[in-house]
Amino acid sequence: MPDNPELIELAAVQAAAERLRDVAVRTPIEESRVLSRLAGVPVLLKCEHLQRTGSFKIRGAYNRIVQLDEQQRARGVACASAGNHAQGVALSAQLLGVRATVFMPRGAPIPKIEATRGYGAQVILEGDTFDDAAAACSAWADEHGAELVHPFEHPDIIAGQGTVGLEILEQVPDVATVVIAVGGGGLAAGVATAVKALRPTVSIIGVQAANVDPMVRRYAGEADHHDGMTIADGIAVRDPGELTLAHLRRHVDGMVTVSDEAIARAVLLLAERAKQVVEPSGAVPVAALLDGRIGMPQGPVVLLLGGGNVDPLLLLRILRAGMGEEGRTWAFRTRLTDQPGALSGLLGLIAREGANVVAVEHHRFGSRFQLDEVEVYLELETRGSDHIATLSAALERDGYTIE
Numbered sequence: 001m002p003d004n005p006e007l008i009e010l011a012a013v014q015a016a017a018e019r020l021r022d023v024a025v026r027t028p029i030e031e032s033r034v035l036s037r038l039a040g041v042p043v044l045l046k047c048e049h050l051q052r053t054g055s056f057k058i059r060g061a062y063n064r065i066v067q068l069d070e071q072q073r074a075r076g077v078a079c080a081s082a083g084n085h086a087q088g089v090a091l092s093a094q095l096l097g098v099r100a101t102v103f104m105p106r107g108a109p110i111p112k113i114e115a116t117r118g119y120g121a122q123v124i125l126e127g128d129t130f131d132d133a134a135a136a137c138s139a140w141a142d143e144h145g146a147e148l149v150h151p152f153e154h155p156d157i158i159a160g161q162g163t164v165g166l167e168i169l170e171q172v173p174d175v176a177t178v179v180i181a182v183g184g185g186g187l188a189a190g191v192a193t194a195v196k197a198l199r200p201t202v203s204i205i206g207v208q209a210a211n212v213d214p215m216v217r218r219y220a221g222e223a224d225h226h227d228g229m230t231i232a233d234g235i236a237v238r239d240p241g242e243l244t245l246a247h248l249r250r251h252v253d254g255m256v257t258v259s260d261e262a263i264a265r266a267v268l269l270l271a272e273r274a275k276q277v278v279e280p281s282g283a284v285p286v287a288a289l290l291d292g293r294i295g296m297p298q299g300p301v302v303l304l305l306g307g308g309n310v311d312p313l314l315l316l317r318i319l320r321a322g323m324g325e326e327g328r329t330w331a332f333r334t335r336l337t338d339q340p341g342a343l344s345g346l347l348g349l350i351a352r353e354g355a356n357v358v359a360v361e362h363h364r365f366g367s368r369f370q371l372d373e374v375e376v377y378l379e380l381e382t383r384g385s386d387h388i389a390t391l392s393a394a395l396e397r398d399g400y401t402i403e
Contacts, residue, residue: 006155007193007243007246007247007250008155008158008159008162008190008193008247009193009197010193010194010197010198012155012156012159012162013159013162013163013165013166013190013193013194013197014166015159016059016063016156016159016160016162016163017163017166019062019063019066019067020059020062020063020160020163023052023058023062023092023095024051024052024058024059024062024163025050025051025052026167027046027047027048027050027051027164027167028047028050029044029045029046029047029168029171029172029302030044030045030047030274031043031044031045032044032045032273032274032303034269034273034274035269035286035289035290035303038289038290039289039297039299039301040296040299041176041297041298041299041300041301042299042300042301043289043299043300043301043302043303044172044175044300044301044302044303045270045274045276045286045302045303045305046164046167046168046171046302046303046304046305047276047305048164048282048304048305048306048307049276049277049278049279049282049305049306049307049308049309050308052091053084053087053088053090053091053115053119053309054084054087054115054307054308054309055084055087055088055234055282055306055307055308055309056084056161056164056187056306056307057081057084057085057087057088057089057151057161057307058087058088058091058092059088059160059161059163059164060088060151060152060156060157060158060159060160060161060186060190061079061085061088061089061091061092061149061157061160062088062092062095062096062160063156063157063159063160064092064149064154064156064157064160065077065089065092065093065096065098065147065149066092066096067156068098068147072147073096073097073098073147075144075145075146075147076093076098076099076100076101076144076146076147077089077093077098077099077100077101077146077147077148077149078100078101078102078103078137078140078141078144078146078147078148078149079100079101079102079103079137079148079149079150079151080102080103080104080130080133080134080136080137080138080151081102081103081104081108081130081133081151082104082105082108082112082130082133082233082234082236083104083108083109083112083113083116083233083234083309084112084234084306084307084309085151086102086104086108086112086116086121086123087112087115087116087119087309089102089121089149090102090116090117090119090120090121091119093119093120093121094119094120094121099122100119100120100121100122101121101122101124101140101144101146102116102121102122102123102124103124103125103126103133103134103136103137103140104116104123104124104125104126104133105125105126105127105128105129105130105132105133106125106126106127106128107128108125108233109233109309109310109311109314110311111309111310111311111312112309112311113125115309124136124140129236129238130236130237130238131237131238131239134239150241151184151186152183152184152185152186152187152189152237152240152241152244153184153186153241153242153243153244154243155243157186157190158186158189158190158193158243158244158247159190160190161186161187161189161190161191162189162190162191162193162194163190163194164187164190164191164304165178165190165191165192165193165194165195166194166198168191168195168302168304169194169195169198169199172300172302174300175195175199175202175300175301175302176201176202176203176297176298176299176300176301177202177203177204177205177294177297177298177299177300177301177302178191178192178195178202178203178204178205178301178302178304179205179207179285179288179289179294179297179301179302179303179304180192180204180205180206180207180285180304180306181206181207181208181232181234181235181281181282181284181285181304181306182206182207182208182215182216182235182240182248182255183208183215183234183235183236183237183240183281184215184237184240184241184244185206185215185240185241185244185245185247185248186241186244187304187306188204188206188244188247188248188252189243189244189247189248189251190247191204191304192204192247192248192251192252193247193251195251196251203253203254203297203298204251204252204253205252205253205254205255205256205288205294205297206219206248206252206254206255206256207255207256207257207258207284207285207287207288207293208235208255208256208257208258208284209230209231209232209235209236209257209258209259209260209263209281209284210230210257210258210259210260211228211229211230211260212228212229212230212232212235212236212237212238213228213257214237214238214239214240215237215240215244215245215248215255216255216256216257218240218245219245219248219249219252219255220255224238230260230263230280231260231263231264231280231314231318232260232263232279232280232281232283232284233280233281234279234280234281234282234306234307234309235281235284236281254294256288256293256294257293258284258287258288258291258293259287259291260280261321261325262287262288262290262291262293262325263280263283263284263287263318264280264318264319264321264322264325265287265290265322265325265326266278266283266284266286266287266290266322267279267280267283267310267315267318267319267322268318268319268322268323268325268326269286269290269322270283270286270305271319276305276308277308277310277315278305278307278308278310279307279308279309279310280310280314280318281306281307282305282306282307282308283305285303285304285305286303286305289301289303326384327382327383327384327385327386327387327388328381328382328383328384329358329379329380329381329382330355330379330380330382330388330391331377331378331379331380332377332378332402332403333375333376333377333378333402333403334346334375334376334378334395334400334401334402334403335373335374335375335376335400335401336373336374336375336376336400337372337373337374338372338373338374339372342374343360343362343374343376346376346400347360349394349395349398350378350380350391353387353390353391353394354383354387355380355381355382355387355391356380356381357378357379357380357381358379358380358381359377359378359379360376360377360378360379361376361377361378362374362375362376363375363376363377
């Protein structure tokens with residue numbers, strides 16, 4: 001990639017919108033009353049997780065593949081992806097009659113793997129991270145002459161993703177702030193290009209997971225690092241692109257990070273209050289608002305929910321973690337005298353304080369115990385942080401130690 005890569009302009013996004021007219025869904029925008037109350041300004045959700053294949057990725061993938069010539073199509077296409085780009089490429093290739101080979105990390109969510117195969121692509125599992133899969137894909141594409149469909153580092157991909165920005169401006173003409181999750185940066189680059197061209201005063205904020213934030217660091221001119229893990233696997237890109245970075249530096253007003261704990265709370269809120277099932281990477285903009293990472297935004301604010309392809313088992317763990325962060329569950333250990341009725345007395349106290357026991361483990365043997373002690377581990381349903389504090393105080397008043 002050259003030192004000064006050529007940036008796309010509005011015309012490229014508008015041309016992509018024409019190509020996608022009968023392919024991509026015009027996804028809805030819904031106001032969130034709970035988030036609007038928290039922010040003090042209207043907050044709207046751009047529901048791109050309701051797009052075909054469950055994410056925005058089909059926009060860029062189709063815009064890239066549809067412009068290939070006959071010889072390129074005959075050789076087939078290849079891509080690397082943690083899941084969403086894979087599905088976008090697979091469906092786009094199927095619609096255009098092109099053979100697709102997709103490289104995914106071995107730990108990619110099973111529903112994403114099966115959905116990609118369901119769209120007719122050959123799936124090859126390679127490596128532990130997106131970057132491992134990308135390296136294998138690049139080598140395979142060179143060997144077999146396939147056209148590489150990069151998930152973000154290509155002008156046609158960026159232009160396709162930018163069509164989300166055109167829809168936002170049509171659906172919310174007075175939008176003041178747009179918040180977008182950033183992995184490799186293709187979505188943010190495209191949306192920012194379109195929005196800034198038509199409404200230069202709109203503020204564009206990019207968000208990354210704090211544990212994997214190379215684009216935030218590069219945007220600020222800092223060195224990035226390559227360790228760290230996040231539940232937001234869809235944006236866990238450790239080597240983002242120079243082309244997308246150049247777009248972000250020109251058009252994006254700020255970049256922030258959010259913790260995995262904040263992301264879990266956002267997934268929970270969206271499921272519980274907005275009735276939207278969104279994957280962790282798709283919920284990152286909501287996490288930024290909840291965690292106060294974007295300050296006092298000008299409204300209306302549009303939070304772009306990029307994807308909804310979440311493994312049910314991961315969703316279960318995230319929801320439980322989010323409930324813990326909200327004080328809706330509480331787990332602790334305590335010790336009892338090893339005598340009849342001791343456990344019953346503890347459970348009676350918990351019942352009187354209005355908590356519900358979800359799980360209990362009773363351990364009689366252990367090197368840390370006195371001979372006349374047993375250890376009890378409890379998981380409780382609670383009504384928030386204040387309830388936990390009240391319950392903890394009641395336990396301590398009755399002589400229970402809490403770990």
